[in-house]
Amino acid sequence: MSQNIVWQRHRLNEVDYEKRAGHRAAVLWFTGFSASGKSSVADYVVWNLFDRGCRTFLLDGDNIRHGINKDLDFSPLGRKENIRRVGEISKLFLQSGHIIVTAFISPYRQDRESVRKMFAPNQFLEIFTDCPLSVCEERDPKGLYKRAHAGEIADFTGIGAPYEAPLHPDLLLDTNRHDIPTCGQQLINELVQRRIIAE
Numbered sequence: 001m002s003q004n005i006v007w008q009r010h011r012l013n014e015v016d017y018e019k020r021a022g023h024r025a026a027v028l029w030f031t032g033f034s035a036s037g038k039s040s041v042a043d044y045v046v047w048n049l050f051d052r053g054c055r056t057f058l059l060d061g062d063n064i065r066h067g068i069n070k071d072l073d074f075s076p077l078g079r080k081e082n083i084r085r086v087g088e089i090s091k092l093f094l095q096s097g098h099i100i101v102t103a104f105i106s107p108y109r110q111d112r113e114s115v116r117k118m119f120a121p122n123q124f125l126e127i128f129t130d131c132p133l134s135v136c137e138e139r140d141p142k143g144l145y146k147r148a149h150a151g152e153i154a155d156f157t158g159i160g161a162p163y164e165a166p167l168h169p170d171l172l173l174d175t176n177r178h179d180i181p182t183c184g185q186q187l188i189n190e191l192v193q194r195r196i197i198a199e
Contacts, residue, residue: 033133060103
């Protein structure tokens with residue numbers, strides 16, 4: 001980083017934005033295999049929060065890779081940079097008082113922990129959409145597992161590349177046993193319990 005860059009402080013800060021929004025700012029970081037339900041539960045939660053009048057936004061893995069991160073590959077270094085950039089984007093949203101929801105496989109614990117360290121302890125929630133790989137492969141809505149098994153996609157998480165499940169997630173959602181609304185409501189309840197949003 002250049003020595004000539006200085007962080008600019010502005011009149012408004014995240015506390016001001018939180019007061020205006022009527023809720024605390026937070027980062028809800030979904031992680032799990034492809035087809036484990038990350039995007040579906042995240043979308044449900046964002047819609048629910050929006051319906052409550054919360055300032056919220058969903059950053060989805062595929063959508064980010066279509067634009068901001070389209071220059072990155074799926075190597076370990078590419079994945080690391082992908083997650084780092086999303087963490088920085090999330091930090092900007094948080095500073096503006098949003099409840100930012102991310103849905104990324106983010107397969108490596110170290111990368112997720114690096115993002116966690118960008119935030120205060122009460123600002124970052126790691127949400128693990130726990131679903132057996134075999135079930136995710138059966139779902140395969142985008143046909144990615146089929147392509148990975150056919151050798152068309154290299155380094156696909158769970159097939160040619162590892163997934164390191166969270167050891168102590170802030171919330172575990174069993175997306176194999178429970179449907180999307182049930183899992184989404186579990187997270188909403190968690191946000192109420194943590195006083196991020198009002199009941």
